[in-house]
Amino acid sequence: MRKTVRTVLWIIFFWMTTVLRICAAQCQLPEEIGELYARSAVVIDGSSGRVLFGKNADETMPMASTTKIMTCILALENGDPEDIVEVSQNAAGQPEVHLGSGVGETFYLKDLLYALMLESYNDAAVMIAEQVSGSVEEFAGLMNQKAKELGCNETHFVTPNGLDSTDDEGVHQTTAQDLARIMKYCVWDSPKSEEFLEITQARSYFFSNVKGTRSYACDNHNAFLDMYEGVISGKTGFTSAAGYCYVCAVESEGRKFTGVVLACGWPYNRTYKWKDMTKMMDYAKKHYREVRLEYPEEIMYAEVKNGWIDGENPWKNIQIPLCIEKSAGKIILIGDQEKLIRHLEYRNTIEAPVERNMVFGKIQFTLNGVLMAEKRILSETAVAKRKPGNWLVWTLQMFHL
Structure with missing residues (x-):
């Protein structure tokens, strides 16, 4: 009996000191990185989806306009770029930042996707959602369905633009880990990844409404594209509840990384997100190498x-x-x-x-x-x-x- 008790106690001790330490090591921020401004952050392997390291990576938080990566990829997968989209009263009433279009004005869906991802226009997000699903609520359901398919079980979408909101199912929120997985899907796994990259890599874009009576110019606000080597896509975000947020994808010598920072400062700290992401990606490039799984050749x-x-x-x-x-x-x-x-x-x-x-x-x-x-x-x-x-x-x- 005593021997059995000792054995059980040893197993518990081993589990607590070894297994828990190993699990924690997957999520802890390496000491070499130091402190981050972000309250939540993560870097994952863009190939396997494995969490490499992070800070509060599984804590649910609002994510502001980084939401729009999901809006964009679903529109690409479920819509036609040549679809004509009419501005509704709901879309026209969205707060800044917005395109400022009038009720009844029409646009091509493709143009709205550039307005969505480069300028982060909130009304463009609502127009896209209503075109694809008929209503914002139905589109939110599509977003949540896709999140579940990707294993993002702590994510809940309420709006297509990321404005702070709540519905009967809960608050509009995600985790750094879930958001990184969504970005991984958009950039490398979706059948529309190529189109997604084309949009998010554009430095500028010009378009008109369908009638040609008004013209619009968009500039990409993802400054990290030109600040850091290997960045292939990204999306910024800010609301008063979420703070500054950023998600990006990086390729380096065949390696793929997805990084996220959430609640990374409030005004006037908009550059904190670049500093944090640079630290994390520098560490990932330095300390992680590619390994091909080798299988035995002997018969x-x-x-x-x-x-x-x-x-x-x-x-x-x-x-x-x-x-x-x-x-x-x-x-x-x-x-x-x-x-x-x-x-x-x-x-x-x-x-x-x-x-x-x-x-x-x-x-x-x-x-x-x-x-x-x-x-x-x-x-x-x-x-x-x-x-x-x-x-x-x-x-x-x-x-x-």
């Missing part, structure tokens, strides 16, 4: 008991080759102090019958105790169950009878 075998393959000696057990299922190789980012562990597990004996591509085991890669990739180990050959008549068949074959 594995399994012994099949009581099996029969035409022409084989039925008195002996059959050796069949095993293979690792075919799929694209995976590349992940690993930190200087992290260790990737490969675990191979499969059955080397089995009773017949065996079907081709039967699962015999698996090979897994874990990092900090988290499963990063897994492939199945399969049989390459089918083996029938041995029958009494197989001995006679084999004997006749041996004597060419």
